[in-house]
Amino acid sequence: ETGVTQSPTHLIKTRGQQVTLRCSSQSGHNTVSWYQQALGQGPQFIFQYYREEENGRGNFPPRFSGLQFPNYSSELNVNALELDDSALYLCASSLKRELYNEQFFGPGTRLTVL
Amino acid sequence: KNEVEQSPQNLTAQEGEFITINCSYSVGISALHWLQQHPGGGIVSLFMLSSGKKKHGRLIATINIQEKHSSLHITASHPRDSAVYICAVPPSGGGADGLTFGKGTHLIIQP
Numbered sequence: 001e002t003g004v005t006q007s008p009t010h011l012i013k014t015r016g017q018q019v020t021l022r023c024s025s026q027s028g029h030n031t032v033s034w035y036q037q038a039l040g041q042g043p044q045f046i047f048q049y050y051r052e053e054e055n056g057r058g059n060f061p062p063r064f065s066g067l068q069f070p071n072y073s074s075e076l077n078v079n080a081l082e083l084d085d086s087a088l089y090l091c092a093s094s095l096k097r098e099l100y101n102e103q104f105f106g107p108g109t110r111l112t113v114l
Numbered sequence: 115k116n117e118v119e120q121s122p123q124n125l126t127a128q129e130g131e132f133i134t135i136n137c138s139y140s141v142g143i144s145a146l147h148w149l150q151q152h153p154g155g156g157i158v159s160l161f162m163l164s165s166g167k168k169k170h171g172r173l174i175a176t177i178n179i180q181e182k183h184s185s186l187h188i189t190a191s192h193p194r195d196s197a198v199y200i201c202a203v204p205p206s207g208g209g210a211d212g213l214t215f216g217k218g219t220h221l222i223i224q225p
Contacts (some may be wrong), residue, residue, distance in 0.1 A: 045212025
């Protein structure tokens with residue numbers, strides 16, 4: 001059974017650019033959540049996708065958008081990057097969308113915005 | 115929104131010591147997650163519990179739903195236990211607002 005994978009591992013962008021981060025869910029998982037973790041802080045919820053539809057969203061502006069594909073892999077897109085977007089971005093997949101189910105986290109993508 | 119507080123924020127102990135990390139939250143929940151994060155970022159799920167106690171190897175997690183409190187214990191601690199330990203709770207009412215995380219407890223076990 002393959003775990004959750006994310007790509008790329010590290011990324012450096014400049015302010016104003018756009019970025020796409022990818023997450024491959026654990027086999028059979030139809031739900032994926034994305035989180036942003038600033039240095040020294042706990043992760044903050046960005047959004048959740050369930051069966052290809054957005055199923056909940058945290059307090060992030062519309063320039064944070066996502067997609068989930070039929071194979072349940074997922075993308076996080078961030079437009080017009082700002083310096084404060086520098087963070088570790090984590091995805092977590094689960095068998096069901098309810099968050100009292102076990103969450104399986106990926107290794108994260110570390111984004112640096114210069 | 116649930117407020118999740120962890121204590122202590124930082125903990126340094128000697129190898130072999132018994133470790134306790136605490137987590138309290140403000141709104142009733144159906145379950146609580148304990149997670150481990152190593153340097154480099156990856157998060158591993160340790161426990162998900164809704165009542166009582168769970169044990170896995172040297173790790174024990176307890177929860178008191180009425181008191182809105184959970185603890186993570188590590189017995190016979192080892193330097194490889196050094197990591198950040200985070201508790202997280204689902205939204206109350208079962209909504210899809212994502213997990214709310216504590217800020218984490220940074221644990222260092224010295225040989």
